[in-house]
Amino acid sequence: MRNRGRRMLFAVLIPTLIAAVTMAVVALPSFLQGQVTLAGEASPKPAPPGFVGPETCKTCHPDQFERFSATTMGRLFLKHPRNDKEALGCETCHGPGKAHVESGGTAFDGLIIFSKKSSTPVEQRNAVCLQCHEKTARLYWQGSPHESRDLACTNCHKVMEQVSERSQLAKATQIETCGQCHIQRKAQLMRSSHMPLREGKMTCTDCHNPHGTATDKLLKANSVNETCYTCHTEKRGPFLWEHPPVTESCTNCHEPHGSNHEKLLKIAKPRLCQQCHVESRHPTRPQDPRTRFAFNRSCTNCHSQIHGSNHPSAAGRFQR
DSSP states (O other): OHHHHHHHHHHHHHHHHHHHHHHHHHHHHHHHHHHHHHHHHSOOOOOOTTOOOHHHHHHHOHHHHHHHHTSHHHHHHHHSOSSTTGGGTTHHHHOOOHHHHHTTSOOOTTOOOOSTTOSSOHHHHHHHHHTTSOSGGGTTOTTOHHHHTTOOHHHHBOOSSOOSSSTTBSSSSHHHHHTTTOHHHHHHTTSSEEOTTTTTSOOGGGTBOTTOOSSGGGBSSSSHHHHHHTTOGGGSOOOSBOOHHHHHOGGGTBOTTEESSGGGBSSOTTHHHHTTOSSSSSOOOTTOTTTTTOSSOOGGGTOOOTTOBOOSSGGGTTTO
C-alpha cells in the first residue's frame, strides 16, 4: 500500500517538475533580452563638474585620439574602464578640460601636460602615473636614481601611441629606450664580446629594475654576484678553494655590458691576472726570459678553474 502511494506521488510530481523546467527555459531568453534592454536604455553616468568626457576631446584631437585608442591603455580607458576614474578617458591623466574647451583650446591652466617642454612639474606628472602604477616593481621609485634626477615616466614610456610590443616604451626596444641616456653602455654592447641584448636574448630589465631597488646600480638581485649567478649558476659554488676577487665581485675581472676582450674581460690575459699576481710562486712578467717566447700565454692554460676549485690539494687549486 505504501509503495503504491509513493508511485502515485511521483506520478504527480514529475509532470509538474517537467512543466516548471520547460517554462524556465522558454522564459530565459525574454528575461535576458529584458536585462539587456534595460542596461542599454540606462543613461550614461554624467561626468563630474569640470570634466567634459573623451568624445569632446576627440573633436579637436582626432589623430591623437585614434592613436591612443589603439594602445593598451587606450583600450582599457575608453572601452573597458575598471572604475569611474578610468572612465573619464583623456581627463583621467590630463585633468578636467572644461576651461580648456570653453576657451577654444587657448587656456591650459589646470591641465597636466606630459610633453618634454611642458611647464607641468615632473613630480606632478609622475604622480598621475603613480596613481595606478605604484606597486610591485615600482615600490622603490621614490628616492631612486632616476626619480632623484627628475626623470619623467614619459621619458621612457609613450602613452599616446604604441611604439613597442610591451610596456609602451618610448622606443621600439629596451636597448634603444635606455640608450637615450646610457650612451656609454649602449656603445659597450656594440663591442665584439657583449651581452646578447642586440640579439634579443636578453633585455636591460633582466638585471636592472629602472623604477628603483634597494641595491646599487638598480640591480634586481641583492648584489652583483647574485645577479650573475641567475644565469651562471655553475660559478656560484661553494668551492673548497675560493678566489677572493671572484667572491668579492664579478666586475673585478669582467665588464658586464661589453668588452673587446674574450669573455667580457676588462683586460686581456695575462695582464688581468698580473694586476694582483706579481712575482708570486713563479714568474708572471711578460719579459721573463723563461716564458717570453711562449705562444698563447694565459694563466688559465693551467689555472682553468679560476672561479673556484674543489681540488683536494692546495698545490692543484684552481687547476681542476
